[in-house]
Amino acid sequence: MTLLQSLSVGAPEVVLAAGICVLLLVGAFRGDRALEGLSWASVLLLALAAVPLFDQAPGRLAAWNGLYVADAFSRHLKLLVFLGSAAAILVAVPYLRRLATARFEYPLLVLLATLGMAIMVSAQNLLSLYVGLELMSLSAYVLAAFHRDESRSSEAGLKYFALGALASGLMLYGASLVYGFAGSTSFADIAKAFVAGEVRNLGALFGLVFLLAALAFKVSAVPFHMWTPDVYEGAPTPVVAFFATAPKVAAMGLMLRLLYEAFGGMKADWQQIVLVMSIASMLLGSVAAIAQTSMKRLLAYSAIANIGFALIGLAAGTAAGVEAVLLYLLVYLVMTLGAFVALLMLVDADGRQLEDLADLAGLARTRPGIASALAIFMFSLAGIPPMFGFMPKLAVFSAAVEAGLWPLAVLGVLASVVAAYYYLRVVKIMFIDPPAGVVVLPGEQGVNPAVVGAAAAFSSPLGYLLLGPLAAWGAEAARALA
């Protein structure tokens, strides 16, 4: 395989990497004035990088000596990731301007993280997996502390970094154990080494456990979730909107690929672990969210709970389960993005960003549009039909029931009853409580109203219109996962 072939198979990443270097130079010379131009250029670059996704021959294309693969699964996830990143870049511009932190690095850091994510979902080897994961994480640490003059933001970045480094260490431990016992870091060879039905290999089990723990950290599944609320609360809101969407999608995709392709033979082992993580995440996320007074912390716990629901599909261990997880990720990405952007649009009279639940009181009267959109997101996140958010929940639950895990499905539904409670609380505060203070819309909003509107339409029952093609698309991606 020549370098040229590899370059053409990995075209999205190559385009992205080259483009980032160019944009970085532009930023270095033009300075922070270039923020808006760079943001649009970044989105253009993402679109450019997405072109090969539609252009590639179907089926599996390997590159770089099997370190990398382009298949329907990776193409599906990459498209989602690119979409999430592009949105995260654009919605941040007005915010950064307003708080006078308009630094040109923001879109570039998001792009770097996106490059890492693209590598992650295409990884066919523990090494390329690690490289992608670290590229994403390192950019994320910096982004968390992007508002560096504010102590909360710096603290969030530091905490994220310290704990993330621990998780990476854990992952390397796991990877080296797997390498030691399988004799290879390639997914295909690992799968050959650990065949189902053979005597369980303790070392491999250890390796798997540590790898899973590190990945659980990245998707913020209980019990490795603890960083999430603090980082969500401290990091700038557009950054959180980014954290909550694209990286979650990429990390879940990575988890799917790793478990199905490399550890398919050890399904019985990882199924149990995923099961426990799923139940714990759903329950803890739902219960803990009740007590929150900050909207961002609430959404953090909501993220934890939602990952728990998505893990139900993974725990099912069937093709239907994978399909359900993919749909879950897609819908979750849109709903969460919408919720955060809606939050981003609210500022009080002093220009302070509104982040507390109490600040939202009576929003329905002062800002009916945003309040209605937020209400749709809340209902949809709660998975209450007929909102579109119900569909992915239904998909994971039915996958679990089909796989014989009906207690898990019932537990999941009970957890969503608890979850419904705190989402409804937000709706109640917005629609029922008397207005708390002045809510002004800052003058410049950029694309934010459009993003919120589109996301709300998608999360509302209108989303069902897209269900057919989305499901077909997801099914194709799920089939690609061996």
Add this chain to the structure above:
Amino acid sequence: MTLFLPLLVLLPFLGLPLLLVVDRLGRRAVAVAAGATMLAGLGLLAALAPPVLAGDALVLWRPWLPDWGLDLSFRLDGLGLLFTLLIYGIGALIVLYAFYYMPADDRLTRFLMTLLAFAGGMLGVVLAENLLLMLLFWEVTSLTSFLLIAYKSKYHDSRIAARMALAVTGGGGLALLAGILLLGHIAGSFELSVILDRGDLIRQHRLYAPMLVLVLLGAFTKSAQVPFHFWLPNAMAAPTPVSAYLHSATMVKAGVFLLGRLYPALAGTELWFLLVTGTGAVTLLLGAYLALLKHDFKGLLAYSTISHLGLITLLFGLDTPTSAVAAVFHIINHAVFKASLFMVAGVIDIQCGTRDMRRINGLMKYMPVTATLGIVAAGAMAGVPFLNGFLSKEMFFAETVAYPSFGGYGTFVLPAIATVAGILSVGYSARFVHDVFFNGEPVDLPKTPAPPPRFMRLPMEVLVAIVVIVGVAPQLSVGWLLETASAAVLAGKAPPIKLAVWHGFNLPLVMSIVALGGGIFYYWRRDRVFTLHERYALDFSSPVAFERAYNGATAWARAALARLDARTLAQYAGLFLGLAILVGALAWLTSPAESSGAPLAGPLPLTPVDPVSAGAFLVLVLGVAGATWFVAERLLAILFMSVAGLVVSLAFIRFAAPDLALTQLSVELATIMLMLLALRFLPQTGPAERGRKARVATGSVAVGAGLGAAALAFAMLTRPFETISGYHIENAKPLAGGTNVVNVILVDFRGFDTLGEIAVLAMAALGTHAALRGARLRAFVRDAASAADRYPIMLRMLMQPMLPLALAVAVYIFLRGHNLPGGGFIAGLIAAIAYVLQYMAGGIAFASARIRLDFVLLLGVGLLVAALTGVASMVLGFPFLKSAWTYVKAAPLDDIGLASSLVFDTGIFLVVVASVLLVLTELGRLHVVEPALRPAGRAGPEPSPARAPAEAEG
């Protein structure tokens, strides 16, 4: 024909844009449009009805997402027909009524749109063939009813009530979802046609019980059965048309509809009887009892609705064919008389300005027609003969008498309950009639009552006419409807139905007479009931319980979280590591023993331990332990760390890897120096010690993590595995002409990687340079004693002659690197350290004046040299960075292996020197603001620096 089936559901939704369009034409146009939509629905239903009345079920099935069991399929059978008729028929009347009821300044668009959306949801529930589709519409009704209850949102009551209704019915819907998923799993399909055929299979399945409980939870919350009944009376805060439509005729009937719908699949077991009949009986009695106690007449009607829903539930639970028929019949009758009663109540509410029955009296005089309508409807509610309520109540009594179970004295239980319920319902009906329409003059009303507008009365007149017609000629008027609906519920096994007013003198008739007489007596002595209730009833109602549960859950979650949610990095890290240890331990402990004999140690033999190694190992442990123990004393901690690093370097020597040892040693020195420099910007001591308990906890986590990592390393190292080092050792000499494998890997085998790495190193150095240049940091105040002796004279004198010596060593190490321990990287570090020592000994000003090197330029030159080596081999037609080598004999030196990689190594050397110096000198230059001196011996807590980048203790 079936193709039009979805249209029956979609029609109200299609009406939504129509309402928006006619909004400009005023509220009358909006109401007409909404009413026309409802009537169009009735027309469509009439067109579709004939085959259904003939006994067929119309089913339209379109696959949508077959993988997930979700299909677009609709079904119109007898039961669906009955409910569709109620929804469209009463809906049309409600629109007319609402036009007069709602205040004239309300444009009605929003109200009627929500109402139409609700009607659409309700139609979806009753016409869906796929259970998942039904659930979707089920929650549409929950959401729209939330919006309708909260319609008068400026009133606190309606907001609370709306939230409560949504929480209860929405939550119940989710339970129903779980039940339906299980049901679909059991039956193998979500299609009703399939499920209804597989009743036996379902009832024998081991998941029957949990499934039934979950489904019933959904049905009972929606139909306001005890203990979920409390939301319904509060929902009376909604505008009266909403109460009349949702909370009597349609939405609350969705729960009993579900019972009827799934009757063939689920009924017929002991569990079904116990749950459904039991809940129904309790609801029947409690609702009827509480209804009398309400002074608000809408509250009275609400509790009466609860009671009647309990009655229907009870009938479904009895599980005989005739009881199901009675249940369906009562659904029809109750919808008709209760809707008209609510409409009457709405008129009174508007005309009197209050709903308190202690103040509203004697309205017969003020609005005789409306009053008569109300009295007739209330008679039906009480079960007065020749009105429709009498017939179904009579059937209910007959069922309780005929029910065979219990045996012995138990035979009387059901009839007794029925009779008591009858007495209670006559009692509250009597109160409604007597208090409101008679009983003297009104007391202190806000306004004088007047008859309602002519057309506002029309809907009531229509409904009351039905009440009377059905009551007098039941078989003629509704026999056909009841027959098809019952046939659908009983899946074709319906008994022949013969409705008649007079069944002869029998036990049910006696029960009716007792109920009527007893009820009037009960109402007559009502004051006594009120007193007793006030004296003994708990001051604890369900809404209060709901609020308490709501707030309690919040408080509980907050308290639980306060324990979990530590928020400090140290605690998070501890938690993280602790959990990792736990997970690892679990994986080890739960794995089966047969996987290998001794799981921890592998088959490889252990190397014997000699005393020196053991001693070194002890020193290593002590170093690490010391660094941990004295973590607050920063200087000490760093010194201990350097001890540990030193031992690691020695360990490499012990295992015959001098090249690695040298690398490790130089890296160790450079990093320690970096840390010492950073120390100047930190207080001498760290944050205050935490308590003993916390220290023990963190200590045990640390020890556990260390032991775990050691165990893993042990397990790995005692197992045989292939490495790639063999290949490198074998090929270093023949392929690259060197024997120092590390250096060969760096400059030859992995030359490309190294080029990348030095580029990264250069970038990091430049980044630090850019970030720190010009930064102003305040160093910490030090005491006078140390300040006086900043650059000890001995050190300064010693360091100056050291520089050329050290540089010579560096060159030597560099040159021999290809074959012996050494190389560009190590030489670079040595040279850099030599320079740094000059800075440390003489101070930054002293050294900068003498070392006139532009480190940035040096960095660039180094990178350029390294890159050009690669390009050169490309120019010569080889791959990038391909190396060539030869040996040169040069007296008085040894053989010098001259490889092209030496040039590349030069690049590495330059980059390393420049990077280290750039960073270290930049750090050394930092403190421009000189602090004032303080007297010696007082090293108390120091002021924090103005803006320290390394403020790590978050």
